[in-house]
Amino acid sequence: AQSVSQHNHHVILSEAASLELGCNYSYGGTVNLFWYVQYPGQHLQLLLKYFSGDPLVKGIKGFEAEFIKSKFSFNLRKPSVQWSDTAEYFCAVNEMFSGGYNKLIFGAGTRLAVHP
Amino acid sequence: NAGVTQTPKFQVLKTGQSMTLQCAQDMNHNSMYWYRQDPGMGLRLIYYSASEGTTDKGEVPNGYNVSRLNKREFSLRLESAAPSQTSVYFCASSPRTGNTGELFFGEGSRLTVL
Numbered sequence: 001a002q003s004v005s006q007h008n009h010h011v012i013l014s015e016a017a018s019l020e021l022g023c024n025y026s027y028g029g030t031v032n033l034f035w036y037v038q039y040p041g042q043h044l045q046l047l048l049k050y051f052s053g054d055p056l057v058k059g060i061k062g063f064e065a066e067f068i069k070s071k072f073s074f075n076l077r078k079p080s081v082q083w084s085d086t087a088e089y090f091c092a093v094n095e096m097f098s099g100g101y102n103k104l105i106f107g108a109g110t111r112l113a114v115h116p
Numbered sequence: 117n118a119g120v121t122q123t124p125k126f127q128v129l130k131t132g133q134s135m136t137l138q139c140a141q142d143m144n145h146n147s148m149y150w151y152r153q154d155p156g157m158g159l160r161l162i163y164y165s166a167s168e169g170t171t172d173k174g175e176v177p178n179g180y181n182v183s184r185l186n187k188r189e190f191s192l193r194l195e196s197a198a199p200s201q202t203s204v205y206f207c208a209s210s211p212r213t214g215n216t217g218e219l220f221f222g223e224g225s226r227l228t229v230l
Contacts, residue, residue, distance in 0.1 A: 043223040108158040
């Protein structure tokens, strides 16, 4: 079964620092990859997604992620973080089933705190 | 556009009590899901319903039951609540046809079992 590993559970940065959050998945076939963000007290929102094509994916709020198939990785990056980026970030990969439906497998999450 | 709506948002139960979490979506999605979120463990799938009339177990189904009442509604029931079920519960939905995995989440239901 598919699994997702997020290497950093807690990250603390100062504003304007660069961010990279690691994500690795276990299954080597065709995958769709996602980063979701959960701001304090809110529900999960989609940050960006990779289905196919250009392995460098750009999402909302200046975030981007790079899919490296050979490393089974989908790391999230942002050149300069802001205090408003304080949130928990979840990497996820979909697992397909016959009949066309699927389910998402989530990593444990990375809690990011950005200090002014 | 309401999206995915969950009720209640907060609930405190005593061990052994039962309750039902309600979820409804207005996006005409075929598939619906219940996840629980626990610190350091991310989101774990409890049950899912690929389409109306079907339900299947996810990673952590023990202690829960679900009902896909119709295409819009998917409820989660705790028959005899235990402290280990203290968690935040998220309902989600996704379209089936042509779907590539994106889920749309509700705002969550925080459950405390004493």
